[in-house]
Amino acid sequence: MRAAVKTLLELLQNADIPSYIFEAPFQNAERFDMGLRLLLLPNEDGRYATVLQRVQRLKPDSLYHLEDSFHTHYALMKLPDEETERWLSLGPVLITPPTGEQVLNRLDELKLPKSLYHNLSAYYERLPVLKEAEVFDTMAFAIADAVFSGREHYALKLIHNSAEPDALQQLIARSEPVQELSLEERFANVQKRYELENALLSAVRTGEVKASLAAHSRFLRFCGKLSRMPDRLRDVKDLSITLNTLLRKCAEDAGVHPYYIDSFSNANVVRLEQCSNEIQLASTGRDLVTGYCELIQQYALNHYSKPVQEAVFLIQSDLTADLSLTAVAEKLNLNHSYLSTLFCRETGKPLGTYVLEKRILRARHLLVTTPLSIQEIAWEIGIPDANYFTRLFKRETGLTPRKYRESNKTKT
Helix, strand or coil, rough: CCHHHHHHHHHHHHHHHCEEEEECCCCCCCHHHCCCCCCCHCCCHHHHHHHHHHHCCCCCCCEEEEEECCCCEEEEEECCCCCCCCCCEEEEEEECCCCHHHHHHHHHHHCHHHHHHHHHHHHHHHEEECCCCCHHHHHHHHHHHHHHCCCCCCCHHHHEEHHHHHHHHHHHHHCCCCCCCCCCHHHHHHHHHHHHHHHHHHHHHHHHHCEEEEEEEHHHHHCCCCCCCHHHHHHHHHHHHHHHHHHHHHHHHHCCHHHHHHHHHHHHHHHHHCCCHHHHHHHHHHHHHHHHHHHHHHCCCCCCCHHHHHHHHHHHCCHHHHHHHHHHHHHHHHHHHHHHHHHHHHHHHHHHHHHHHHHHHHHHHHHHHCCCHHHHHHHHHCCHHHHHHHHHHHHHHHHHHHHHHHHHHHHH
């Protein structure tokens, strides 16, 4: 594939726009729609038949905008000049996120059981939203320009997969029926789930790992009794991904800066998607809860005033910078005497002492977890003089950096 196409696809991936290149016999076809049809019909081999038949009929030198029966959007094109027939798909994306009522109407249109409501809603929540179809078409045209480079023109065609609803309904009819709960039972289950969910969020918000893990265990035990989908693994994954989103917001509400939350939250989604059984999901879920508690313990700033929050974030985000009182005050456009007094009053220590503690804490972590030399670690924490770093480290910990590393290796 041309380098320009790969570069554009990487840019789309960074913008969370899914893309997939596939060829017959279409192994791993569930990647096409991020697993939606596999979620709805886990035991039916024909779940992707009408979609893939449509793909195989695509004409060369044409860009297709497909809106499927779930009102998700794709851009499709057949790759030219390939020894093996291959197709490129962008999407699925949403143009307008459906309301709860629209999700129910969609299930009615497709004659799917209402017990799939939570799963379809969770699926829609995972999709990128572009607000306007023209935005998606512009992205697709940029890819098509690179794919069809050197050709005088190509066509844009709008298609709807109108044959799929009937095919899906036939497959649903063959699938095992899903037992419907009474309205009272559904109401009670939702109420109980929200109670346990709120108890978990409250525990995590305090940063208490033991209490949070206990609340997480109770939450999972209850949710495990709710059989919402034949594909139980996908169901638990969607629940865990939703929980990750709630805990991310919980950490932000506790005063953790999004800078620290974002990479951890994104890594959690990747880990959850990679789980192949419920044991792995439960273990990853415990790591997720523990990680958010530790973020809150280390970085929660909501009990500080705005100037102190900004100073702490500045210190924690780059220990290699000049973090003297004067430098920090200048960066924040504050009087250094005012900042000094405010910082000491709210944290219980002078800014210089706080900076040194964070640098020593970081050095201890690097000594135990990396093979970096003493000089390299000194640079990493903003003390370029290794001899001076060694004296400071021994004063604060009672051991030289080398002795500290050796003693911790012995313990492990």
